[in-house]
Amino acid sequence: MEEEERRNEAHEKKKEEKAFKQRIWSWGAGTDGQLSTGTLQDHILPQLLHHPSLSSAAISSLACGGAHVIALTSAGKVLTWGRGNSGQLGQGELTNHVLYPKPVTSLDSFFITHVSAGWSHSGFVSDNGCLFTCGDGSFGQLGHGDYISHCSPLKVSYFVNRLVAQIACGMRHSLVLLKDSSMNQVYGFGFGKRGQLGISKEKLKSVNIPEVLSGFEDKEIVEIAANGDHSAAVSVDGHLYTWGRGFKGCSDAHSPQLLNSSLSFTKATLGWNHALALTGEGEGFMVGGNHLGVLTDPKNLNPAKQPSENLRETNMEKVPGLDGIKISDIAAGAEHSALVTENREIKTWGWGEHGQLGLGDTSDQMSPHTVSLGCELNETESIRIFCGSGFTFALTMHSNPSQH
Amino acid sequence: MSYDDVEIEDMEWNEELQAYTYPCPCGDLFQITKEDLKLGEEIARCPSCSLYITVIYNAEDFLADQNSKQNHQPPKQQQAVTVA
Numbered sequence: 001m002e003e004e005e006r007r008n009e010a011h012e013k014k015k016e017e018k019a020f021k022q023r024i025w026s027w028g029a030g031t032d033g034q035l036s037t038g039t040l041q042d043h044i045l046p047q048l049l050h051h052p053s054l055s056s057a058a059i060s061s062l063a064c065g066g067a068h069v070i071a072l073t074s075a076g077k078v079l080t081w082g083r084g085n086s087g088q089l090g091q092g093e094l095t096n097h098v099l100y101p102k103p104v105t106s107l108d109s110f111f112i113t114h115v116s117a118g119w120s121h122s123g124f125v126s127d128n129g130c131l132f133t134c135g136d137g138s139f140g141q142l143g144h145g146d147y148i149s150h151c152s153p154l155k156v157s158y159f160v161n162r163l164v165a166q167i168a169c170g171m172r173h174s175l176v177l178l179k180d181s182s183m184n185q186v187y188g189f190g191f192g193k194r195g196q197l198g199i200s201k202e203k204l205k206s207v208n209i210p211e212v213l214s215g216f217e218d219k220e221i222v223e224i225a226a227n228g229d230h231s232a233a234v235s236v237d238g239h240l241y242t243w244g245r246g247f248k249g250c251s252d253a254h255s256p257q258l259l260n261s262s263l264s265f266t267k268a269t270l271g272w273n274h275a276l277a278l279t280g281e282g283e284g285f286m287v288g289g290n291h292l293g294v295l296t297d298p299k300n301l302n303p304a305k306q307p308s309e310n311l312r313e314t315n316m317e318k319v320p321g322l323d324g325i326k327i328s329d330i331a332a333g334a335e336h337s338a339l340v341t342e343n344r345e346i347k348t349w350g351w352g353e354h355g356q357l358g359l360g361d362t363s364d365q366m367s368p369h370t371v372s373l374g375c376e377l378n379e380t381e382s383i384r385i386f387c388g389s390g391f392t393f394a395l396t397m398h399s400n401p402s403q404h
Numbered sequence: 405m406s407y408d409d410v411e412i413e414d415m416e417w418n419e420e421l422q423a424y425t426y427p428c429p430c431g432d433l434f435q436i437t438k439e440d441l442k443l444g445e446e447i448a449r450c451p452s453c454s455l456y457i458t459v460i461y462n463a464e465d466f467l468a469d470q471n472s473k474q475n476h477q478p479p480k481q482q483q484a485v486t487v488a
Contacts, residue, residue: 029430029431029452031430031431031432031452032431034431066427066431067431067432083431119427138416171427193414272429333429334429334430335429351429353430353453353454354430354431354452354453388431389427389429389430389431390429390430390431390453391431
């Protein structure tokens with residue numbers, strides 16, 4: 001009898017695993033437990049994660065910040081782990097390191113559809129368009145009208161009668177995209193010295209209440225991105241806008257600048273000195289950096305100031321070494337980059353000191369190199385890739401067109 | 405090679421570390437103490453990796469502390485005297 005029960009249990013468990021059948025790997029800097037491997041160690045090769053909290057819920061997306069991670073489940077629940085000393089984990093207490101995924105229970109009554117992780121703050125958007133933020137607020141990046149940090153997600157009252165679609169958290173600033181408005185779609189708050197808020201031509205230090213960006217009046221923005229002191233937006237017709245800290249010697253831009261290109265972009269992701277953009281044709285392009293940011297190319301460290309318009313175009317380079325293979329996903333860490341090809345291969349390049357490239361060493365790479373996950377991927381599996389400052393996560397799931 | 409130039413006003417004072425800090429791309433923090441600044445040090449290092457930044461600051465701002473202890477008037481007060 002007992003044996004039968006046990007067998008049933010095992011059967012149930014197997015069924016459960018089959019139902020989700022997703023796998024998550026992490027690698028790179030682990031100094032704050034952000035890899036969810038249960039240690040504070042770096043890993044130079046992908047680690048397949050086994051923690052029950054990850055296998056018992058269907059993870060639909062991840063957001064990786066300075067040293068913390070937010071996982072979103074398909075049931076609208078949120079798990080966080082890693083560094084929590086500014087309250088960025090939203091678990092109601094300040095903690096140095098959380099080694100394993102832990103639920104953000106204060107959001108349990110909401111169905112969360114979108115999350116973002118900044119350097120030390122976090123943002124959550126619910127299906128009914130509410131925005132919640134927590135973590136470091138010392139630059140106004142939480143948008144609550146003050147400079148206070150919070151260790152539990154707090155609703156941003158400024159947007160209480162609006163429908164928020166997305167939040168993008170950078171190093172010390174945040175961008176918000178609304179879904180109910182064609183006139184005032186994108187807002188910025190937090191640190192603004194490098195122009196990353198896009199709200200003023202004047203040099204301003206910081207803003208603690210959301211302010212609307214100008215320049216998108218007759219455009220429909222579908223995606224926003226923020227990292228370091230950079231900001232970006234992609235419009236429905238494939239235009240890419242960047243603002244904030246200038247790339248590779250360009251001057252800072254205090255309002256959204258259209259990238260002069262005939263390409264049609266679908267996604268943009270930002271590092272601390274570079275941007276990666278994906279076209280509808282599955283081609284990847286890099287703005288700024290020099291294949292891996294400024295780290296290994298000294299001649300880019302002290303570039304002469306040049307007119308930004310010229311550089312903005314010439315700065316863009318196609319991601320090399322792919323021989324026409326299409327790209328299905330891209331991600332940028334502070335100083336590294338990752339992509340997934342249509343053949344379900346993960347490739348990484350850039351800064352490798354903490355093993356964030358997952359190539360088994362700590363070398364830098366100038367062009368994309370294939371990461372071995374240590375197992376074959378099923379044809380029905382799709383992979384997505386996510387980068388934190390100095391670490392990387394890969395998430396596989398069964399291809400399902402309805403789930404993005 | 406310095407990763408970046410950062411103004412002291414953009415760094416944060418960290419009570420626990422007793423140092424001015426700035427985010428490092430590895431996930432840790434570049435750090436420099438007040439003592440370092442008084443000595444004219446301008447390199448803030450990250451304890452977890454090989455990167456460092458150059459801190460832009462006015463050395464007098466940090467010497468002022470020390471000087472006032474030695475009954476030496478900091479520049480601001482001197483200015484007040486001349487105005488009066």
